[in-house]
Amino acid sequence: MPKAWSDKRERQFEHIKDSEKEQGASSRRAEEIAARTVNKHRAQSGEAHTASGTSVRDMSPQRRGGLRSGTNRPKGPTRDQLYNEAKKCNIEGRSKMTKGQLARALGRV
Structure with a gap:
């Protein structure tokens, strides 16, 4: 620092x-x-x-x-961030889920 x-x-x-x-x-x-x-x-x-x-x-x-300037991809948390949140919530099958599936499982969509 x-x-x-x-x-x-x-x-x-x-x-x-x-x-x-x-x-x-x-x-x-x-x-x-x-x-x-x-x-x-x-x-x-x-x-x-x-x-x-x-x-x-x-x-x-x-x-x-989570806004990302200069990109056309969906905004918001990354797949890894969603995965870590799903891990904290003990969501089963999270390792095989896509970003969209993780978001739905977490109730973000």
């Missing part, structure tokens, strides 16, 4: 990183997502010395959620 981050931002980073790991992201990917999210918050709140225009004007990371 960069030295410029406050204690609040460090806690936020750890929370987001842990959340991403629970959703099935690798450690490296979880850290990347957490760092980008924290830096975007810093830019939007004026804590960063420099910030891109898109970081400042774009919607917040929480509001954006």
